[in-house]
Amino acid sequence: MNKLDSRTSRDEAYGRKLRSSKVKMKRGENELILAKAQKVHSTTRKNSAVAVENKSRKGRIKPILTRKTSKQITSDRSDGTKKNRKVNPRNELKTAKLNQKMKTPSRGRIKPENGTNTKMNVEHIRTFSCEESDDQERTRFTDVVFVDKDHILALDDKFFMWQAYGYRACLFRLDGTLVAELPLPGYPWSVVMLHPMTAVITIRDKPSKGLLWVSIDVPNKSMEVVKNKVFEDTFGVTFDGRNIIASHFEKEYLTVLTEDGEDVSKIPIERGRIFRCLSMGKNGNLLCLDNLRQTVAVIDQRGKNLISLSTYHLRKPSALAIDLHNNIYVGNTGDLGVSNVVQFDTNGKYVKTLCHLEDLRGLAVSRDSDLLAISHEHSISIYKLKTGRR
Numbered sequence: 001m002n003k004l005d006s007r008t009s010r011d012e013a014y015g016r017k018l019r020s021s022k023v024k025m026k027r028g029e030n031e032l033i034l035a036k037a038q039k040v041h042s043t044t045r046k047n048s049a050v051a052v053e054n055k056s057r058k059g060r061i062k063p064i065l066t067r068k069t070s071k072q073i074t075s076d077r078s079d080g081t082k083k084n085r086k087v088n089p090r091n092e093l094k095t096a097k098l099n100q101k102m103k104t105p106s107r108g109r110i111k112p113e114n115g116t117n118t119k120m121n122v123e124h125i126r127t128f129s130c131e132e133s134d135d136q137e138r139t140r141f142t143d144v145v146f147v148d149k150d151h152i153l154a155l156d157d158k159f160f161m162w163q164a165y166g167y168r169a170c171l172f173r174l175d176g177t178l179v180a181e182l183p184l185p186g187y188p189w190s191v192v193m194l195h196p197m198t199a200v201i202t203i204r205d206k207p208s209k210g211l212l213w214v215s216i217d218v219p220n221k222s223m224e225v226v227k228n229k230v231f232e233d234t235f236g237v238t239f240d241g242r243n244i245i246a247s248h249f250e251k252e253y254l255t256v257l258t259e260d261g262e263d264v265s266k267i268p269i270e271r272g273r274i275f276r277c278l279s280m281g282k283n284g285n286l287l288c289l290d291n292l293r294q295t296v297a298v299i300d301q302r303g304k305n306l307i308s309l310s311t312y313h314l315r316k317p318s319a320l321a322i323d324l325h326n327n328i329y330v331g332n333t334g335d336l337g338v339s340n341v342v343q344f345d346t347n348g349k350y351v352k353t354l355c356h357l358e359d360l361r362g363l364a365v366s367r368d369s370d371l372l373a374i375s376h377e378h379s380i381s382i383y384k385l386k387t388g389r390r
Contacts, residue, residue, distance in 0.1 A: 122341075122354045122372055122383040128176030129379035139170075141375035143190045143319075143362035145199065150174055151218060152364070152373050153199055154380055155188035169201065169214060171223060174371075174382055182214065182223040190277065190362075192237050192244075194259055198226070200244060202234045210234050211246060211261065229261045236278035238286070245286065247275040254278075254286075254303075268303040277320040287328060289320040296320065296330060298348065307348040314342070319363035321372075323385075327351070331363040331374070341374070355383065 130139055142155045151173055158166040167184040169191075186205030193199050201212045210231035216223050233249030243264055244257040253266040254275070269275070269288075277289035281298070285306060288297045294314050298307040309328075319331030328344040339360035343351040354372075362375035365385070372383040 122385055124355075125174075125371075125382040125384055126176060127376075127379050127381040128172070130170060130172075130178050138378055140377055141361055141380060142188055144373045144375040144380060145191045145193055145364045146366045146371070146373060147171065147193060147199070147216060147218065148196050149366065149368070151179065152380070153191060153193075153216070154362075154375055155184075155191055155201065157187055169199075169223060171216065171218070171221075172380065176380075179218070180221045180223050182225070184212070185225075185228075189234070190236050192239050194239050194244070198259075200237055200239070202237050202246065203228075204234070211237065211244070211257075213261070227261060229257070231255070235274070235276045236289070238278040238280045240280045240284065245278060245280070247278055247288070249274060267299075267301065269299070270305070273297070277318070279320045279322050281322055281326050282324060283326060287320055287322060289317055289330070291317050296328065296344075296348075309344060309348045311350060313350050313353070319360060319374075321363045321365045323365045323369035324367075325369065327369075329354070329363060329365060329372070331360045333360060341372070357381065 138158075140157045142157050144152055144154045147153050151171060154170045154172060156166075156168045156170050158168060167186060167188055169182045169184055169188065170178060171180040171182075173179055184201065184203065185208035186203035189202045189204050191199055191201045196218075197216055199214045199216060201214060203209055203212050208228050208230070211229045211234060212225060213227040214223055215226045231246065231248065233251070234246050235249060236247040238245050242259075244259065244261075245267070246255045246257070248255065252271050253268050255266055256264040258264060267286075273288075273290050274292055275288035275297075276291055279287040279289075281287060284301060286299050286301070288299060290297065294310065294317060296309040296314065296317065297305055298309075299305050309330075314330060314332060316333040317330050318333045321329040321331075323329070326346040328346075328348070330342050330344070332340050332342060334340065338356065339358060340356045341354040341360070341363065343354055345351050357374065357376070359377040360374055361377060362373075364373040365371070366373075370385055372385050374381045374383070
């Protein structure tokens with residue numbers, strides 16, 4: 001064997017020895033890390049059990065975890081799970097706390113966007129539409145209002161092949177029967193009832209841009225336009241029992257009119273606000289929806305801001321209503337077509353989320369506050385509210 005071969009063999013032997021030593025070192029490091037992890041886990045289990053026992057002694061929560069946690073949990077189960085399974089105390093504590101906050105989901109419960117279960121305070125009655133036989137020729141509702149306890153009036157921006165070609169007002173019975181329809185001279189935005197026989201509609205297109213008075217004859221199943229008052233960029237409209245109040249696009253005031261359309265006064269508002277929806281509270285205050293700022297402002301008849309609702313519960317708000325008890329209902333368009341209806345009390349405090357749905361565009365509460373009507377893009381839904389002062 002020459003010197004070169006002997007040197008090569010020595011190098012190979014040294015390489016094998018070095019690799020085996022590195023493997024042993026790596027194996028030792030892994031064992032050390034595993035031992036530390038097991039020690040930390042056992043300490044965490046012990047501390048968690050002691051912490052829960054201390055909390056139970058103070059009366060905060062009932063005793064949940066003990067030394068025999070795994071045996072107690074597996075023995076009470078009847079779903080075939082294996083006994084003596086290992087239990088992570090932190091996970092069990094989180095599950096126990098969550099179960100204390102919410103009950104088991106059942107009929108009449110929904111899963112809102114935050115992932116928790118919330119009890120629905122509305123009962124779905126029916127959903128209906130008046131779509132034509134051709135799928136490309138469909139309704140597109142913008143707003144809805146209760147005419148009386150048996151009828152609702154919906155505004156329709158009808159379209160064909162993605163082009164608007166017909167505007168109308170549709171009178172429905174609550175069972176979904178179309179009673180009458182009236183062609184409109186422009187794009188309808190919002191509607192309010194002055195009396196069971198008269199409605200006022202805001203029109204967004206020329207030459208009839210402004211307010212439109214519509215007479216409704218339910219017994220004869222007919223409707224007709226009575227009057228038109230031209231305004232610039234009219235959006236929301238409401239009625240306080242004596243006067244009509246309308247909002248405008250990029251105007252620093254609200255217009256107050258008589259029932260016949262005569263000018264009364266103007267209510268100043270903050271510059272830069274666009275109130276696209278209006279609703280009148282029973283205490284005489286105005287509810288104004290600004291969906292650009294995603295806020296709801298409560299102002300008095302002089303324009304003074306009383307309450308401003310601006311919370312994470314308002315996500316692209318597009319509809320507004322109020323009941324006899326001054327509970328505020330806001331319809332959120334949300335993201336990706338997922339909508340919901342959120343309720344606030346008189347002071348603007350969040351109460352609950354009533355329901356989740358799709359493509360919300362309009363919202364209305366009946367006079368006796370027991371029904372909720374929601375206009376979607378191609379249909380209308382009727383819900384029954386749980387009435388009462390909240």
